Amino acid sequence: MDIIELERVAREIRLRDLQAVFEAGAGHIGGEMSVIDILTALYFRVLNVWPDQAKHPDRDRFVLSKGHTACALYVTLAKRGFIPEEEISTFLQPHSRLNGHPNCNKVPGVETNTGPLGHGLPVAVGMAKAAKLSGAKYQTYVITGDGEMQEGSNWEALMAAAQFGLDNLTLIVDHNRFQQGASLADTNNVAPLRPKLEAFGWDVTEINGNSMDEIVPALEYRGSRPHGIVAHTNKGHGISFMQDRVDWHHKVPSKEQYDIAVAELSEAL
Amino acid sequence: MNAPANTPKFYDCRDAFAATLEALAVTDDRIVAVCNDSVGSSKLGGFKSKFPDRLVNVGIAEQNMVGVSAGLANGGRLPFVCAAAPFLTGRSLEQIKADISYSNANVKLVGISSGMAYGELGPTHHSIEDFAWTRVLPNLPVIAPCDRIETAAAVQWAASYDGPCFLRLSRVGVPDLLPEGHKFELGKANLLRDGSDVTLIANGTLTHRMLKAAEILAERGIQARVLNLATVRPIDEDAIIAAAEETGAIVTAEEHSIFGGLGSAVAEVVVDNAPVPMKRLGVPGVYAPTGSAEFLLDEFGMAPSAIADAAQMLIKRK
Numbered sequence: 001m002d003i004i005e006l007e008r009v010a011r012e013i014r015l016r017d018l019q020a021v022f023e024a025g026a027g028h029i030g031g032e033m034s035v036i037d038i039l040t041a042l043y044f045r046v047l048n049v050w051p052d053q054a055k056h057p058d059r060d061r062f063v064l065s066k067g068h069t070a071c072a073l074y075v076t077l078a079k080r081g082f083i084p085e086e087e088i089s090t091f092l093q094p095h096s097r098l099n100g101h102p103n104c105n106k107v108p109g110v111e112t113n114t115g116p117l118g119h120g121l122p123v124a125v126g127m128a129k130a131a132k133l134s135g136a137k138y139q140t141y142v143i144t145g146d147g148e149m150q151e152g153s154n155w156e157a158l159m160a161a162a163q164f165g166l167d168n169l170t171l172i173v174d175h176n177r178f179q180q181g182a183s184l185a186d187t188n189n190v191a192p193l194r195p196k197l198e199a200f201g202w203d204v205t206e207i208n209g210n211s212m213d214e215i216v217p218a219l220e221y222r223g224s225r226p227h228g229i230v231a232h233t234n235k236g237h238g239i240s241f242m243q244d245r246v247d248w249h250h251k252v253p254s255k256e257q258y259d260i261a262v263a264e265l266s267e268a269l
Numbered sequence: 270m271n272a273p274a275n276t277p278k279f280y281d282c283r284d285a286f287a288a289t290l291e292a293l294a295v296t297d298d299r300i301v302a303v304c305n306d307s308v309g310s311s312k313l314g315g316f317k318s319k320f321p322d323r324l325v326n327v328g329i330a331e332q333n334m335v336g337v338s339a340g341l342a343n344g345g346r347l348p349f350v351c352a353a354a355p356f357l358t359g360r361s362l363e364q365i366k367a368d369i370s371y372s373n374a375n376v377k378l379v380g381i382s383s384g385m386a387y388g389e390l391g392p393t394h395h396s397i398e399d400f401a402w403t404r405v406l407p408n409l410p411v412i413a414p415c416d417r418i419e420t421a422a423a424v425q426w427a428a429s430y431d432g433p434c435f436l437r438l439s440r441v442g443v444p445d446l447l448p449e450g451h452k453f454e455l456g457k458a459n460l461l462r463d464g465s466d467v468t469l470i471a472n473g474t475l476t477h478r479m480l481k482a483a484e485i486l487a488e489r490g491i492q493a494r495v496l497n498l499a500t501v502r503p504i505d506e507d508a509i510i511a512a513a514e515e516t517g518a519i520v521t522a523e524e525h526s527i528f529g530g531l532g533s534a535v536a537e538v539v540v541d542n543a544p545v546p547m548k549r550l551g552v553p554g555v556y557a558p559t560g561s562a563e564f565l566l567d568e569f570g571m572a573p574s575a576i577a578d579a580a581q582m583l584i585k586r587k
Contacts, residue, residue, distance in 0.1 A: 057345060104372050111343055113372040116363055122333040123368055126340020126348075129325060133301060133346055140340075153364075156333035163328075 065120020118151025147179025162201025384524025401529025
């Protein structure tokens with residue numbers, strides 16, 4: 001899929017995500033909007049995956065460590081054919097398999113359960129290490145939030161990835177500069193991330209994480225060390241009144257706000 | 270004629286674990302050992318020299334260790350995660366919950382030197398909470414073998430079982446109790462001695478103490494049943510209910526806090542199905558003083574004679 005098509009799909013995913021969160025009355029819409037461009041590039045350009053064989057041993061692995069943005073993943077998986085698109089309307093409903101954080105035993109395409117922060121990168125390190133042990137050729141990708149990088153387990157994993165020589169591992173940090181309660185800078189500022197990752201033995205690329213032109217080549221980069229992508233994004237990207245506002249971490253739009261957001265995203269389609 | 274000297278040989282179950290893992294790894298190249306700078310204490314030296322590429326040492330980083338093992342399983346490897354029990358379970362409990370149990374990852378968690386094996390090192394190194402922490406987690410069998418034979422059998426079983434489990438191993442020597450060739454069966458108690466007056470239930474390092482206690486009770490004319498209950502979860506409800514109904518009193522003993530461990534698990538079955546008097550022996554909600562594991566077990570009322578006394582007192586409540 002070319003860049004123009006990817007941009008169109010990302011806008012469709014944004015719109016469906018907005019609708020799902022509005023209808024469910026819950027979700028993490030800010031962080032979903034910031035990460036959707038990267039998810040789109042992964043599932044519609046980069047990942048070798050087969051929706052009809054979700055557990056194919058040669059599939060590339062993807063872990064959404066920032067699991068609270070599960071709705072964006074569900075919409076992406078549905079659009080890619082892993083689950084029925086109409087199932088998105090069950091998001092957060094009783095007995096739906098689409099709960100607020102992804103479950104690998106219920107939802108095809110989800111590789112490991114996430115939700116508590118700081119879990120995805122260690123698991124991804126294990127996936128990449130497994131490929132090294134077995135000679136498998138798959139690539140492992142993991143997305144963390146920037147606030148999530150405050151968890152110590154991530155730094156344990158960063159060290160291990162370099163020590164193990166995992167050139168088949170790509171970490172994307174969704175650097176939208178906001179966490180749940182405040183800005184990253186006002187909480188525990190892990191930025192700048194690039195020198196820290198480099199000091200831990202990683203190759204690092206810094207990109208505009210809401211620009212397909214920059215996302216795709218960064219995801220396709222292959223070097224000799226684990227690769228970290230510091231993706232500068234905007235929380236609430238694509239919706240004017242949400243953008244870069246901490247209060248949209250898990251706020252649900254009013255009907256009036258919803259209509260404005262739908263109009264903005266539809267206009268961009 | 271003098272009776273033959275009854276001084277059984279004691280074995281460190283870690284040796285049986287390591288030997289079995291190495292033997293399995295020869296034919297199953299999925300098997301990897303994951304550790305946290307614990308090659309020596311987990312007795313993985315032999316594994317490391319035989320399969321150097323399959324020893325994944327993450328350094329001193331237990332949360333990462335458990336997450337990495339979940340990823341290894343996702344990639345088709347069969348990880349045995351070997352680390353000191355207090356840190357494997359306590360330091361990475363949320364990883365065990367989310368990455369292993371909830372994800373149902375095919376990872377074998379092996380808690381080494383559990384209980385008060387690190388007696389002299391103090392309560393930070395005692396692992397007397399691990400039954401409580403792990404047995405509440407779905408999908409996660411919790412197993413504490415009583416001797417080298419059951420350890421080997423449990424490791425063989427774990428390798429063939431498609432799902433996660435927690436194996437709790439000590440480093441304190443124990444005699445052989447089960448017959449050579451014993452096959453481990455998940456969730457099944459072993460009747461080591463039959464009796465009708467009281468039932469003694471234990472696992473791990475306490476099972477052989479229970480057998481000695483039963484011998485002492487026999488000298489006092491009391492016939493004690495002894496059950497080895499290696500699997501704390503899923504628990505053998507049938508054996509426990511039968512013990513309650515047929516013997517009318519149950520004593521448990523464990524190298525663990527009396528809160529949330531084997532005794533609690535047995536009590537849950539008893540109170541739900543066949544209420545009888547019970548006595549739970551273990552660490553009574555305190556941090557232990559300094560001393561060897563053997564000393565501490567005696568200190569907390571688990572010398573064979575003290576177990577026998579506790580059983581005798583309990584019988585009066587029937």
